[in-house]
Amino acid sequence: MDQQPSREKTAIATEKPARTALGVLALCFALSVLGRGLGESFTVFLLPISESFGWDRAQVVSVYSVTALAGALASPLIGRLFDYSGPRSVYSLGLLLLGGAFLFAANASQLWQLQLTLGLCVGFGIALIGNVPNSILLGRWFGPRLPTAMAVVYSATGAGVLVLLPASQILIDHFGWRGAYQVFGTASLIFLVPLLIMPWRLFSTGSPHLARNQTTDVSAAAGWTLASAMRHHAFWALFSTFFFTAIGMYAIAPQVVAYLIDAGFPPLQAATAWGFSGVVLLFGMLGVSWLDGIIGRRPSVLFSYALSMFGIFLLWLLQWYPNFWILTGFVVCFGSMIGSRGPLLTATAMKIFSGKRVGTIYGTISIGSGLGSAFGSWSGGLIHDFSHSYNPLIAFALVAVILGMTPFLLVPALRR
Numbered sequence: 001m002d003q004q005p006s007r008e009k010t011a012i013a014t015e016k017p018a019r020t021a022l023g024v025l026a027l028c029f030a031l032s033v034l035g036r037g038l039g040e041s042f043t044v045f046l047l048p049i050s051e052s053f054g055w056d057r058a059q060v061v062s063v064y065s066v067t068a069l070a071g072a073l074a075s076p077l078i079g080r081l082f083d084y085s086g087p088r089s090v091y092s093l094g095l096l097l098l099g100g101a102f103l104f105a106a107n108a109s110q111l112w113q114l115q116l117t118l119g120l121c122v123g124f125g126i127a128l129i130g131n132v133p134n135s136i137l138l139g140r141w142f143g144p145r146l147p148t149a150m151a152v153v154y155s156a157t158g159a160g161v162l163v164l165l166p167a168s169q170i171l172i173d174h175f176g177w178r179g180a181y182q183v184f185g186t187a188s189l190i191f192l193v194p195l196l197i198m199p200w201r202l203f204s205t206g207s208p209h210l211a212r213n214q215t216t217d218v219s220a221a222a223g224w225t226l227a228s229a230m231r232h233h234a235f236w237a238l239f240s241t242f243f244f245t246a247i248g249m250y251a252i253a254p255q256v257v258a259y260l261i262d263a264g265f266p267p268l269q270a271a272t273a274w275g276f277s278g279v280v281l282l283f284g285m286l287g288v289s290w291l292d293g294i295i296g297r298r299p300s301v302l303f304s305y306a307l308s309m310f311g312i313f314l315l316w317l318l319q320w321y322p323n324f325w326i327l328t329g330f331v332v333c334f335g336s337m338i339g340s341r342g343p344l345l346t347a348t349a350m351k352i353f354s355g356k357r358v359g360t361i362y363g364t365i366s367i368g369s370g371l372g373s374a375f376g377s378w379s380g381g382l383i384h385d386f387s388h389s390y391n392p393l394i395a396f397a398l399v400a401v402i403l404g405m406t407p408f409l410l411v412p413a414l415r416r
Contacts, residue, residue: 021141024137024138031134034191035129035130037164040161040165045177046061053111059381061254061380062111062381065381066115067118068377072368073370075367075370079360093128095191097125101117101118101185102185102188103182105181107178136359147289152286159282162279165257168180225357226357229364233413234348235361237413237414238414239368240368241368242345242365243371244400246371248397248401249397251376251396256274257274259315260274262390263318263322277334285339287340288301288343300344301405302409305402308333311329352413380397
């Protein structure tokens with residue numbers, strides 16, 4: 001007689017955490033759309049800013065490099081801040097920084113002012129609402145399903161690119177690049193209001209089911225410190241994979257729109273085409289995570305690298321054959337794989353170094369991605385300025401991607 005009410009209570013108890021987990025996932029996705037979309041929108045602003053001030057490519061791309069570098073160096077600090085202060089403080093500070101930075105950038109008249117606002121402040125702001133805090137928060141709710149959850153959140157980069165790149169071009173066409181940044185700054189500050197009133201105490205707690213399961217692992221997990229993690233070969237293998245892959249991806253990404261315009265595509269078409277990478281990125285993220293469950297992590301990651309390299313080859317062909325089909329192939333192969341390894345690398349790091357200091361450890365590993373993004377984008381601008389050609393830049397990116405793949409071929413912890 002009492003079995004039916006008992007089953008109903010169990011179903012209700014299970015349903016509520018599930019709804020909360022989906023709410024947390026939606027929040028992390030929305031924040032990533034905003035952060036990554038605003039960051040990647042700089043590819044559309046590159047030419048207008050360069051023409052406005054008469055700066056060369058390397059000078060303008062240096063702003064993007066500072067953005068990536070700031071995000072990289074901030075990652076361990078953000079992980080530690082999240083461990084001690086929780087998500088509400090971290091996310092709120094991120095939106096506040098983004099809003100103020102874009103509003104100040106709209107009035108910039110010198111390069112150092114853009115490097116300070118669009119570079120340092122935007123980079124730090126994106127990191128505060130980005131993958132490090134999101135991965136820690138989602139880990140509390142999704143546990144072994146973290147790769148799938150992170151694939152959804154990482155795909156927000158694509159959604160942000162899809163929405164904000166064409167929108168940026170439209171805003172620039174109507175209001176100029178300064179007016180576009182005023183819109184971005186105001187929107188970021190408006191989003192801060194609903195963020196502050198969300199049920200953060202509930203969000204921070206995590207899934208009760210996962211919390212019960214993890215109590216048995218506390219003694220084993222508590223032993224990891226940043227110092228002990230840095231003595232483990234898996235730490236540096238993941239760091240180098242993040243570093244070299246980011247160099248290869250971001251040597252190209254900031255200049256894609258400019259490259260397509262130079263190849264003969266109209267500006268709005270070039271921005272929209274690269275913005276469409278946001279659609280394929282969603283399928284790339286979910287596809288690689290799905291393959292992880294079918295054929296294993298290492299084959300899935302190696303497959304993603306093969307697609308990236310083929311996409312780079314198609315980009316090289318576009319300067320000789322600027323047609324729709326090759327452009328589509330490049331966007332699908334290269335665009336779908338930007339960050340596609342991220343969810344798997346994140347899940348690997350958080351599994352190996354799980355414990356109360358995982359935020360600090362993962363944040364430090366993430367420095368590799370930011371340093372690679374900064375070095376890759378800055379080097380890409382220099383290579384273009386010195387060679388007046390995209391061919392050395394494309395070759396540089398290809399070599400970096402191969403180096404990023406190498407740990408999965410050689411390092412035991414990543415081969416398993």
